[in-house]
Amino acid sequence: MNIGAHVRGGGKLVPSLEAGVEIGATSIQVFVQSPRMWKPSQYAPEVLAAYREAQAAHPSVRQTFCHATYLINLASADRELYEKSVACLTSNLSVARGMAASGVVLHVGSHKGAGFDEVIKQIAEAFERALEDATPTPDGWPDCPILIENAAGAGGTVGRSLEEIAALIDACGGDERLGLCIDTQHLWASGVDYSSVVGTQSLMDDVASSVGVERLACLHLNDSKIELGGNRDRHANIGEGTIGPQGLAPLVGHPLIRELPLLLEVPGDGDGPRARDVIAARQVVATGVALYEGVASPTSVRKVVRAVKVTTATKVAATTKATKATKATKVAATTKVNKSATTTKSTPAKKAKKS
Numbered sequence: 576m577n578i579g580a581h582v583r584g585g586g587k588l589v590p591s592l593e594a595g596v597e598i599g600a601t602s603i604q605v606f607v608q609s610p611r612m613w614k615p616s617q618y619a620p621e622v623l624a625a626y627r628e629a630q631a632a633h634p635s636v637r638q639t640f641c642h643a644t645y646l647i648n649l650a651s652a653d654r655e656l657y658e659k660s661v662a663c664l665t666s667n668l669s670v671a672r673g674m675a676a677s678g679v680v681l682h683v684g685s686h687k688g689a690g691f692d693e694v695i696k697q698i699a700e701a702f703e704r705a706l707e708d709a710t711p712t713p714d715g716w717p718d719c720p721i722l723i724e725n726a727a728g729a730g731g732t733v734g735r736s737l738e739e740i741a742a743l744i745d746a747c748g749g750d751e752r753l754g755l756c757i758d759t760q761h762l763w764a765s766g767v768d769y770s771s772v773v774g775t776q777s778l779m780d781d782v783a784s785s786v787g788v789e790r791l792a793c794l795h796l797n798d799s800k801i802e803l804g805g806n807r808d809r810h811a812n813i814g815e816g817t818i819g820p821q822g823l824a825p826l827v828g829h830p831l832i833r834e835l836p837l838l839l840e841v842p843g844d845g846d847g848p849r850a851r852d853v854i855a856a857r858q859v860v861a862t863g864v865a866l867y868e869g870v871a872s873p874t875s876v877r878k879v880v881r882a883v884k885v886t887t888a889t890k891v892a893a894t895t896k897a898t899k900a901t902k903a904t905k906v907a908a909t910t911k912v913n914k915s916a917t918t919t920k921s922t923p924a925k926k927a928k929k930s
């Protein structure tokens with residue numbers, strides 16, 4: 576498993592890495608400039624090279640991710656804000672490439688009611704411009720993708736569904752430098768119930784038939800202060816929210832998820848993830864892995880899901896109110912229908928899209 580954390584090193588890169596080492600994180604995520612200000616931080620090439628060396632000197636931290644500035648809105652109708660957003664994303668990506676980061680995680684922004692179809696083209700153009708104009712990755716280091724983060728679904732936010740994210744990637748001709756970061760809290764708030772093995776498998780089928788599993792680069796692992804479908808972005812410490820360890824376990828234990836970087840963005844005591852949050856996350860993954868015990872390979876998960884489906888559905892029905900039980904039955908029913916469709920469909924459909 577690979578439990579990461581969003582860390583702060585007083586705005587400095589190497590101290591951020593050390594803060595990650597201190598709490599036992601095996602991946603880290605950082606802001607490369609103040610997240611609520613436009614002013615970019617300037618890093619000399621030596622500073623970025625020093626970061627790459629520091630990471631090599633701290634092999635316990637396997638990957639670094641950068642989180643793009645929150646002010647960015649690539650879906651804005653305001654031309655000035657849009658241009659500032661493209662410039663900011665380009666600058667964030669330049670720094671991330673210089674750090675040899677594994678991705679820049681991005682909230683795309685909000686169309687504020689104009690509609691997704693109205694803004695898809697301008698967002699695709701923004702991605703292409705940033706990917707072309709950012710300072711190239713230094714020789715010998717893997718390229719750094721832009722990772723589109725799913726949104727909680729409030730007020731016209733773009734990326735509220737996997738289909739929207741897939742449409743954005745398609746609009747860029749399926750550019751390989753675009754990927755996906757799933758935030759567990761946002762997903763829950765947008766109404767996706769993955770809190771059972773059946774629910775998680777249904778989600779993974781959706782990932783496979785939309786964005787593609789190979790584009791899923793990391794997850795943001797957070798509990799939620801908001802109920803399922805509440806459409807708001809409010810992170811809680813693991814075990815202190817409405818999802819709970821039992822609700823997160825099926826997702827983070829899934830064979831295609833458990834080895835991905837799972838980056839905590841939890842509040843901790845107010846200063847972000849602590850060592851004990853990393854430990855709590857490890858326990859949730861271990862619990863989740865046990866749910867899939869006996870599964871030899873990801874492809875055989877479906878068989879196990881079929882076997883445990885009845886048990887899980889019964890458990891959910893017994894422990895929750897009648898309304899929730901209906902939902903679980905619905906999920907189970909949809910999964911059953913989807914299953915035959917997606918198993919045969921997903922690969923050819925993806926190929927067709929690319930050609």
Ligand SMILES: [Zn+2]
Pocket residue numbers: 724758795840
């Ligand atoms: Zn997030």
